[in-house]
Amino acid sequence: xARTDVLHTESLNVGRAIASAFCTGLIGVGLARFAYTPxxxxxxxAHWFAPSDAAYLGAANxxxxxxGAFFGRPISHRLTVVLLLRAMxxxxxVSFFACSVPLGFLWFFxxxxxxxxxxxAMxxxxAPAVLAHVPSNRRGVAGGLIFMGVGSGIxxxxxxxxxxxxxxxxQTWIGLGVLSALLSVVAWRGWPxxxxxxxxxxGHVHPPRSTALRALYVEYALNAAGWVPHMIFLxxxxxxxxxxxxxxxxxxxxVFGISATIGPILAGHVADRIGFSLALRGAxxxxxMAIAIPAMNVTSAPWLFAxxxxxxxxxxxxxxxxxxxxxxxxxxxxxxxxxxxxVATVAFALCQAVAAYGLSFVFxxxxxxxxILFVIGAVAMTLALVIDLVVVRxxxxxA
Numbered sequence: 001x002a003r004t005d006v007l008h009t010e011s012l013n014v015g016r017a018i019a020s021a022f023c024t025g026l027i028g029v030g031l032a033r034f035a036y037t038p039x040x041x042x043x044x045x046a047h048w049f050a051p052s053d054a055a056y057l058g059a060a061n062x063x064x065x066x067x068g069a070f071f072g073r074p075i076s077h078r079l080t081v082v083l084l085l086r087a088m089x090x091x092x093x094v095s096f097f098a099c100s101v102p103l104g105f106l107w108f109f110x111x112x113x114x115x116x117x118x119x120x121a122m123x124x125x126x127a128p129a130v131l132a133h134v135p136s137n138r139r140g141v142a143g144g145l146i147f148m149g150v151g152s153g154i155x156x157x158x159x160x161x162x163x164x165x166x167x168x169x170x171q172t173w174i175g176l177g178v179l180s181a182l183l184s185v186v187a188w189r190g191w192p193x194x195x196x197x198x199x200x201x202x203g204h205v206h207p208p209r210s211t212a213l214r215a216l217y218v219e220y221a222l223n224a225a226g227w228v229p230h231m232i233f234l235x236x237x238x239x240x241x242x243x244x245x246x247x248x249x250x251x252x253x254x255v256f257g258i259s260a261t262i263g264p265i266l267a268g269h270v271a272d273r274i275g276f277s278l279a280l281r282g283a284x285x286x287x288x289m290a291i292a293i294p295a296m297n298v299t300s301a302p303w304l305f306a307x308x309x310x311x312x313x314x315x316x317x318x319x320x321x322x323x324x325x326x327x328x329x330x331x332x333x334x335x336x337x338x339x340x341x342x343v344a345t346v347a348f349a350l351c352q353a354v355a356a357y358g359l360s361f362v363f364x365x366x367x368x369x370x371x372i373l374f375v376i377g378a379v380a381m382t383l384a385l386v387i388d389l390v391v392v393r394x395x396x397x398x399a
């Protein structure tokens with residue numbers, strides 16, 4: 001009976017830890033990062049910022065995400081991981097309240113960057129901190145539940161923002177801050193206590209100089225660039241570019257978020273059946289087709305909804321595919337797997353930040369041409385697929 005009680009307690013603790021990590025994904029990425037997409041047309045419509053400046057503020061958040069992903073782990077060596085995660089939840093929450101006060105471009109830039117930094121750090125630290133305490137036979141499900149927080153945040157932002165905007169833009173930012181604060185309270189005390197099962201120290205492990213691995217880093221980075229038009233400009237394209245309004249644009253964002261919620265589970269299920277390499281190639285092909293829809297100026301609602309569904313699913317679904325592909329290439333080297341995943345994550349965040357600034361520049365200097373943004377995204381995704389096919393052809397032993 002005592003043993004049963006211990007197992008029950010351990011299960012409850014793991015469940016609370018998963019819930020805490022889920023909340024950080026919802027706060028740090030689903031809200032702090034993605035809520036700006038459905039807010040962008042409202043920010044422009046309220047004359048807080050010009051369209052080009054508003055786009056640059058979206059890119060500032062991605063730059064902050066890169067910084068958070070890069071510096072999060074080094075900072076955690078000086079502080080405890082739990083303390084840093086709590087600090088990042090507070091920082092993300094404060095950023096919402098700060099953005100409710102329109103004090104100029106620099107003020108917003110700083111706080112959008114801060115929100116991105118918090119999100120990047122939480123995404124780097126939260127899942128590993130929890131999964132280390134999860135039994136190996138349950139880590140796949142646990143990881144899927146954790147990353148569902150991102151999609152849930154997108155759904156929440158797309159659902160709540162049109163409602164909150166009825167009270168005003170300032171009140172909308174405050175409402176997001178209140179929601180973030182409530183989620184922080186839920187997550188605050190749920191983190192694992194004690195040390196995880198012993199793992200041999202990694203030391204200064206570097207991933208091997210594999211052609212297939214290097215290609216994968218580039219493919220993942222190009223994938224990130226290909227998503228930027230949907231991540232930053234989709235709602236604005238529908239709301240202002242097509243003249244449908246913020247409420248209709250938010251509907252596309254909700255669909256995007258629902259797909260992002262179930263994407264990791266579906267992608268992992270397919271990869272378990274056909275292998276991560278083939279699943280990743282199929283993902284690239286589907287994404288090319290989805291981005292081509294707005295790139296070819298197809299503006300009918302069903303086609304645009306299909307585009308939102310596919311890209312939304314792979315914004316989160318590509319994460320387990322790339323991680324699984326790394327495990328395929330390094331099947332017996334867990335420390336090298338972690339090192340390779342770190343390199344892939346930084347490459348992803350760097351290319352996404354560069355693409356966000358680059359596409360914001362193109363948007364500003366093309367007279368607000370949305371179509372060219374999606375063309376660039378489709379080209380980036382096509383390059384990812386071509387690189388993968390070429391590498392597999394030249395190095396079949398690594399495929």
